Amino acid sequence: MKKLKLQMQITIDGFVAGPNGELDWMWTGGQRDDVMFNQILAIADSCDTILLGRNMTPGFVNYWENVVDHQPDSAEQPLAQRMVNMNKIVFSQTQTDITGRNLQTESGDLAAAIHQLKAQPGKDLLVYGGAQFVSSLISLNLIDEYYLFTNPVAIGEGMRIFDAPKPLKLESSTAYQNGKILNKYVLV
Secondary structure, X not given: OOOEEEEEEXXXXXXXXXXXOOOHHHHOOOOOOHHHHHHHHHHHHOEEEEEEEOOOHHHHHHHHHHHXXXXXXXXXXXXXXXXXXXXXXXXXXXXXXXXXXXXXXXXXXXXXXXXXXXXXXXXXXXXXXOHHHHHHHHHOOXXXXXXXXEEOOOOOOOEOOOOOOOOEEEEEEEEOOOOOEEEEEEEO
């Protein structure tokens, strides 16, 4: 059975975005870490489908398609190729006309849809967000592995993905030269 993997950036005070969805805190220091980038690629390569919430999808799709189409020399090109070429499923109860390459929408019961996807053959599933969508997945105990990149910054307020106690077991931890730490957790 496939696993559902969550990969997100998070602040040391537990936020995944600012109060209005701001993500500028992710680039504090601006230092690229190739070892970390290769880990992000490895996580993506272990999956064949990306799950997305409706709110973050337009920005996600536009960003990565723009890198692929208009920035051939970008250092992000290897990840952009994966993001554009991988199958994407957007979960939305209100919109069915979301556009993007290799993208489809799903409006059915969230838990039933995830269980059906996990039962299909192939590689694992990967979710990047958004915050509200991920919070729903967490509350339904649908995420099997948590890959949280903790950023060395506190923002004081913002969006969280955990809204109730969630016992997790730390499986591994990797510190990077840019100050970020990847903690991999699994359910207890």
